Amino acid sequence: MSAVTIPARQASGGVNVKVINRIVIYGLLALFALFYLMPLFVMLVTSFKTMDEIQNGNMLALPRAPTFDPWLKAWGETCVGLTCAGIKGYFWNSIKMVVPAVLISTMLGALNGYVLTKWRFRGATLVFGLMLFACFIPFQSVLLPMATILGSLGRFGVTLQNATGTSFGLGNPTVNLVFVHVVYGIGFTTLFFRNYYEAFPTELVKAAQVDGASFFQIFRRIMLPNSMPIFVVTVIYQFTNIWNDFLFASAYAGTGDAMPMTVALNNVVNTSTGVVEYNVNMAAAMIAALPTLLVYVLAGRYFVRGLMAGAVKG
Amino acid sequence: MSTVATSQIKLTPEHARPRASVRSRLQDALPKIVLAPSFAITIVFVYGFILWTIYLSFTNSKTFPSYVLTGSRAYQRLWGWTFDTDPPSSWYTSITNMGIFGFLYIAICLALGLFLAILLDQKIRGEGVLRPIYLYPMALSFIVTGVAWKWFLDPGLGLEQTLHQWGWTSFHFDWIKNKDFVIYTVVIAGVWQASGFIMAMFLAGLRGIDGEIMKAAQIDGATTFQLYRRIVIPLLRPIFLSAFIVLAHLAIKSYDLVVALTSGGPGGSAWLPSNFMYEYTFKRNEMAVGSASAVIMLMTIVAIIVPYLYSELREKPR
Numbered sequence: 001m002s003a004v005t006i007p008a009r010q011a012s013g014g015v016n017v018k019v020i021n022r023i024v025i026y027g028l029l030a031l032f033a034l035f036y037l038m039p040l041f042v043m044l045v046t047s048f049k050t051m052d053e054i055q056n057g058n059m060l061a062l063p064r065a066p067t068f069d070p071w072l073k074a075w076g077e078t079c080v081g082l083t084c085a086g087i088k089g090y091f092w093n094s095i096k097m098v099v100p101a102v103l104i105s106t107m108l109g110a111l112n113g114y115v116l117t118k119w120r121f122r123g124a125t126l127v128f129g130l131m132l133f134a135c136f137i138p139f140q141s142v143l144l145p146m147a148t149i150l151g152s153l154g155r156f157g158v159t160l161q162n163a164t165g166t167s168f169g170l171g172n173p174t175v176n177l178v179f180v181h182v183v184y185g186i187g188f189t190t191l192f193f194r195n196y197y198e199a200f201p202t203e204l205v206k207a208a209q210v211d212g213a214s215f216f217q218i219f220r221r222i223m224l225p226n227s228m229p230i231f232v233v234t235v236i237y238q239f240t241n242i243w244n245d246f247l248f249a250s251a252y253a254g255t256g257d258a259m260p261m262t263v264a265l266n267n268v269v270n271t272s273t274g275v276v277e278y279n280v281n282m283a284a285a286m287i288a289a290l291p292t293l294l295v296y297v298l299a300g301r302y303f304v305r306g307l308m309a310g311a312v313k314g
Numbered sequence: 315m316s317t318v319a320t321s322q323i324k325l326t327p328e329h330a331r332p333r334a335s336v337r338s339r340l341q342d343a344l345p346k347i348v349l350a351p352s353f354a355i356t357i358v359f360v361y362g363f364i365l366w367t368i369y370l371s372f373t374n375s376k377t378f379p380s381y382v383l384t385g386s387r388a389y390q391r392l393w394g395w396t397f398d399t400d401p402p403s404s405w406y407t408s409i410t411n412m413g414i415f416g417f418l419y420i421a422i423c424l425a426l427g428l429f430l431a432i433l434l435d436q437k438i439r440g441e442g443v444l445r446p447i448y449l450y451p452m453a454l455s456f457i458v459t460g461v462a463w464k465w466f467l468d469p470g471l472g473l474e475q476t477l478h479q480w481g482w483t484s485f486h487f488d489w490i491k492n493k494d495f496v497i498y499t500v501v502i503a504g505v506w507q508a509s510g511f512i513m514a515m516f517l518a519g520l521r522g523i524d525g526e527i528m529k530a531a532q533i534d535g536a537t538t539f540q541l542y543r544r545i546v547i548p549l550l551r552p553i554f555l556s557a558f559i560v561l562a563h564l565a566i567k568s569y570d571l572v573v574a575l576t577s578g579g580p581g582g583s584a585w586l587p588s589n590f591m592y593e594y595t596f597k598r599n600e601m602a603v604g605s606a607s608a609v610i611m612l613m614t615i616v617a618i619i620v621p622y623l624y625s626e627l628r629e630k631p632r
Contacts, residue, residue, distance in 0.1 A: 133623060136619045141609065186355065
C-alpha cells in the first residue's frame with residue numbers, strides 16, 4: 001500500500017485546496033468511467049428500442065417504450081448469411097466448442113505445471129520456455145498449415161465414414177476448433193499452473209513420496225485439492241479467450257452451420273440486404289457478450305488475475 | 315528450491331529396493347511421459363507449422379500449396395510493395411498502419427493506464443466499483459463491442475448526429491469513412507479495450523511500492539509531482555516493461571479489431587499486416603505472399619518477445 005496521497009501534501013494548504021483536489025480526482029474518474037461504459041450502454045439501450053425510435057431519437061436516450069422484440073428476433077429469426085433462423089444455433093455451437101476445449105486444455109495445463117515444478121528434470125526450463133513462447137506467436141504464422149492438416153483429416157474422415165460408418169469426429173468443424181484451441185491454449189494453461197505450483201510447498205510432495213504415494217496419487221490427493229483458485233483463473237481465462245476467438249473460428253468454420261457465435265455475429269452485422277436493423281444487431285451482440293460478461297461480473301477478480309499471470313511473472 | 319526438487323526422485327522408497335525395477339523405472343519416466351504429449355503437440359503444431367509457413371513463403375503457392383521452392387519471390391514482391399506509395403499498395407498501407415497504430419496504441423495505453431492508476435491510488439471511495447468498469451472491455455470480444463463502436467463513430471447515426479441534435483450542428487466527425495483517418499478510429503477503440511488492463515497492472519505496481527520510501531521523500535519536502543516523477547515512476551520500470559510487451563504483442567496480433575470496426579476500411583485502408591495476411595492467403599489466392607507476411611509478423615514478435623522471455627526465465631533459475 002503506497003502512502004502517497006495528494007491531499008497529504010496539501011494538508012498545509014488549507015481545506016479548500018484539499019476539497020478541490022478531491023473533486024477534480026473524482027470528476028476525472030467518473031468521466032473515464034462514462035467513457036468505458038458508453039459502448040455497452042449504447043448497445044443495451046438500442047437493443048430495447050424500436051427501429052422508429054432509433055431513426056428519430058437520440059443515441060443516448062433511454063428507450064421510451066422498451067421492447068423485447070429485437071432480442072427475440074436476434075435469437076430466433078435474424079438472418080446469418082442466407083439462413084434466417086436466428087443466432088441460437090450458433091450460440092450452442094460456441095458452447096459445444098468452448099466446454100471441451102476449456103476442460104481439456106486446463107487439465108493438461110495442470111498436469112504440465114505439476115511435472116514442471118515438482119518433478120523437474122534436466123531441460124525442464126527449456127521445455128517450458130518453448131511452450132511459453134507459443135502463447136505469443138501471431139497465429140497467422142500457423143494458420144495455413146493447420147488449415148491444410150484439418151483438410152486432410154477431413155478427407156480421411158470421409159474415407160472412414162464410408163468404410164466404418166463413423167468418421168470419429170474427423171472433419172467436424174466443432175471438433176477441429178476444439179483441437180485447435182487445445183493446441184494453442186496449453187501454453188497459457190501450463191504457464192498458469194506452473195507459476196502457481198512453483199509456490200506450492202515442495203515439502204508436502206516430498207513427504208508423500210516418502211510415504212510411498214505415486215505420481216498420480218500425489219497429484220490427485222495433494223495438488224488438486226489445493227488448486228481451486230488457479231483452476232478458476234485458468235477456466236475463466238480460457239473460456240473468455242476461446243469464446244471471443246474470431247481468427248481461428250473464421251478460418252476453420254467460417255461458413256456453414258458449425259460457425260461459432262463470433263463469426264455468426266459478424267455475419268449478422270455485415271448482412272447488407274434490406275434495412276439494417278440496428279436494434280436486432282445490438283441485441284445479437286449483447287447475446288454474444290452475455291456469457292463472458294456474466295463470468296466477468298461473477299468472478300472478475302479471477303479474470304484479472306489470469307490476465308496478470310499472462311503478463312507479469314508469477 | 316530446484317536442488318530439492320531434483321533430488322526428490324531418489325527419495326522414493328521404490329528406488330531403495332532393487333526389486334520391481336521395471337515398475338520403478340516406469341515411475342521414474344512417468345512425469346516425462348505425462349508431459350510428452352503436450353510438448354510434442356507444441357513442437358509439431360507450433361514450431362513445425364512455423365517452419366512449414368516459412369517453407370511456403372519460398373514457394374510459388376497460389377490457391378493451393380505448392381512445394382517447389384522458387385526462391386524469395388514473395389519477399390521481393392513485398393519489398394517492392396513497401397515503396398509502392400502511388401497509389402499505396404495494400405502492404406504499404408498495412409505496415410504504415412501498423413506503425414501508426416502500434417505507436418499510438420502503446421503510448422496512449424501506457425499514459426492513460428498510469429494516469430488512471432495514480433488517480434485510483436488516492437484512497438478513492440468506490441474503487442471497487444470503478445476498477446471493474448475500467449477493465450470490463452478486456453472480457454468482451456471486439457466482434458461484440460465493435461458493433462457498438464461502429465455505430466457510435468458512424469457520422470449518420472452516432473456521435474455526430476447526437477451532437478447535431480443537441481444543437482452543435484457544425485460538429486463533424488467522419489474518420490471511420492475517411493481512408494486517411496480510419497486507422498485512428500481503430501486506435502480509439504483499441505485504447506478503450508486495453509487501457510483498463512494496463513491501469514490494473516500499474517495499480518498492482520503502485521500497491522507494491524514500500525510506503526516508507528514515500529514517507530521519507532515527503533519528509534524531505536518533495537512535492538507530489540516530484541514524488542511521482544523521481545521516485546514512483548522509476549520504481550515502476552518493470553511494470554512499464556511488462557505492459558509494453560503485452561501491448562506490443564497485442565498490437566501485432568490485432569485482427570478482429572479492424573474487421574469488426576471497419577470491415578477493412580474504405581479500400582482496405584484500415585488493414586494491419588494480420589488482415590493483409592488473411593486476405594492474401596484466403597481471399598486473393600496469393601498463398602506465398604500471405605505466408606511471407608506471416609513470417610514478417612512472426613519475426614517482429616520474436617524480436618520483442620524472445621529477449622524478454624530469455625531474461626525472465628534466466629533471471630531466477632528455479
